[in-house]
Amino acid sequence: MIGVGKIKQYSNILDKPLSKGKQEVSLSAFAFLFSELVQYNQTQVDNIAELERRLEDAGYAVGARVLELLCHRDKGNRRETRLLGILSFVHSTVWKVLFGKVADSLEKGTEHEDEYMISEKELLVNKFISIPKDMGTFNCGAFVAGIVRGVLDGAGFPAVVTAHFVPMEGQQRPRTTILIKFAEEVLRREARLG
Amino acid sequence: MASTACFIIVSRNDIPIYEAEVGSAAKREDAAQLHQFILHAALDIVQDLAWTTSAMFLKAIDRFNDLVVSVYVTAGHTRFMLLHDSRNDDGIKSFFQEVHELYIKILLNPLYLPGSRVTSSHFDTKVRALARKYL
Secondary structure, three states: OOOOOOOOOOOOOOOOOOOOOOOOOOHHHHHHHHHHHHHHHHHHOOOHHHHHHHHHHHHHHHHHHHHHHHHHHOOOOEOOOOHHHHHHHHHHHHHHHHHOOOOOEEEEOOOOOOEEEEEEOOOHHHOOOOOOHHHOOOOOOHHHHHHHHHHHHHHOOOEEEEEEEEOOOOOOOOEEEEEEEEOHHHHHHHHHHO | OOOOEEEEEEOOOOOEEEEEEOOOOOOOOOHHHHHHHHHHHOHHHHHHHHOOOOEOEEEEEEEEOOEEEEEEEOOOOOEEEEEEOOOOHHHHHHHHHHHHHHHHHHHHOOOOOOOOOOOOHHHHHHHHHHHHHHO
16 A cells, blocks of 8 residues: 555544644645535536535535634634634634635625625635636635635624625736625624623 | 532534533432433523633533532533532543543534534543543
8 A cells, every 4th residue: 555654543533633734735636626516516406596505505514613623723722702803713814724824805894884804816716717607696705605604603603604706907807705794693792792 | 539420512502412421429310310400501601601701611600509510612602511519620621621622523524413413432432531530
């Protein structure tokens, strides 16, 4: 067998230590895997909204796990209880671990109190994807929106998270914005906590 | 030294996903139900308290006769609750931290649905061993 060295064999995953893991994963391997994920889901659905929802659900599972793992590993077992805290956690820590860099920007919406936006010039998952004209506003960033929703939901900040393309002058590819709209109870609790 | 202790893990949606009587005292017939009742009654207190602090270990939050309820809340709002009669705060904190690591390993399994019951017998064995060690 290739690559068999003197690694200690654990009989059960629960005995293995929770290591930091490999810091880097092959981008091409991920791109292949993600493209297969999208193609598989395309065969299962009839319309775009359903496809976006499936990608979001896939991301949600990732988000729930990422939240627990990162809080334990990187934040020394401290939970986030405030809105700005959890947003900056997503914007820096989660993005850094998943995509290797912090998100480009985090903004508060001007029209509504409960809207926040995380923007990225080019989402890693969209790097090798081009959307055909007949798919309209479909964005594979729905997977990343699902991850963010999983993190926020797990931490107790239910929100509706969507991914949008925002065309920018002077750039060929549009910027991607993850729009986060928090539920009523989150704002009420924030107001109560002062 | 005999001690009573009941440990449950409650998910975000207030559904118990793991239960174990880990005390070293002899088990009475009705004790298990009483313990679970006390722990469920303490859930309300945990819910309020969890938002006031960013620490995970919430120490003793409720009393019932001579039994004390200690709680540990994870980032995903999964609550580890221990009903005990000892006063060993440090031991309990270490116990919670070790069980937290085990829980994360269970959670990382992509085939495990978060919020569903933990059925792994290996997990059960390890939790009981940790309880004997720290409590």
